[in-house]
Amino acid sequence: MEKGGNEMAEANKKVRLDEIEDRIRTIGVLTSGGDAPGMNAAIRAVVRTALAKGLKVRGIRRGYHGLLKEEIIDLSARDVSDTIQRGGTILQTARCQAMRTEEGQQKAAAICKKYGIDGLVVIGGDGSFAGAQRLANLGVKTIGLPGTIDLDIACTDYTIGFDTAVNTAMEAIDKIRDTSTSHERCSIIEVMGRDAGYLALWCGIANGAECILMPEERNYNEEELIEDILENKKRGKKNYIIINAEGIGDSINMAKRIEEATGIETRASIIGHMQRGGSPTCKDRVYASTMGAMAVELLLAGKSNRVVGYQHGAYVDFDINEALSMKKKIPAHQYEIAKLLAL
């Protein structure tokens, strides 16, 4: 009996020690991959939620690159004051080849342990989540937040930064349309999206473009496009707007070819990096703040290797392996609507 009692006491002691070992005391946060407006709102929410729950917070500068270089700073509530309205990321971001190697991943996990980081919030895209997954396998609890202007993360209908970027692009396109109409031009406007056409599709609908070219629908026919431009001109249209996703490329040469074939003055405008910057919209601030707080709550609930998403009007979380295996497609009905409205 006594022995049993001792065994029970030993077992209880072990449980308590396990619980203590499992408990999150320090949370790290980093931004990785391309920057996106709203990342600061997410960082701020991680910092303030964690501090409110009695945790310590360390910020890791320059993504995984900074983690491997031990660019780690303590973050207080004041450090994130006056940041929610700022574009970019106060922690900076980077790409890091070494993190793709097993050696780099082992080193990154060891550095997290050295700095007492037992939970890590990674704000970035699919590549950044793959890094978080490797760290989770090595014993660092990780939560990913979808931060990309491209909206190309399959497990979520919303990504931090898309709303700001799409509004920036829409406003720029409105301005180009004004001058395009005055001069009765054809305008090719290139928006970001090397592999994903969401920015192009949304702008195409929001700006009433005649044509949307996306990497997902590469097989466009330039001869048909030229005929359509001529047909529109005959019908008295004063401009013709083509939204080109970056992945289609060749906007400047395409403008030359169209001008040559139609005799209509055609200009290409590449909106470029201005889509990445700027003060985040209300939606990006609110969603990013909610996701940042949720990341901390998930870590405190003992969860790891999860990605936060937003689906069908609710915040949700997925296993990173499951999230990375999902494929995202341009919604066919939305594309059809865009084409229909361009008539």
Ligand code: ATP
């Ligand atoms: P964006 O949508 O802006 O491209 P992203 O997070 O997908 O964001 P990537 O450049 O693909 O951007 O990845 C960011 C970083 O994540 C990489 O530089 C690398 O350090 C890390 N990473 C990417 N893929 C892996 C992987 N398979 N294993 C470990 N780490 C990875």
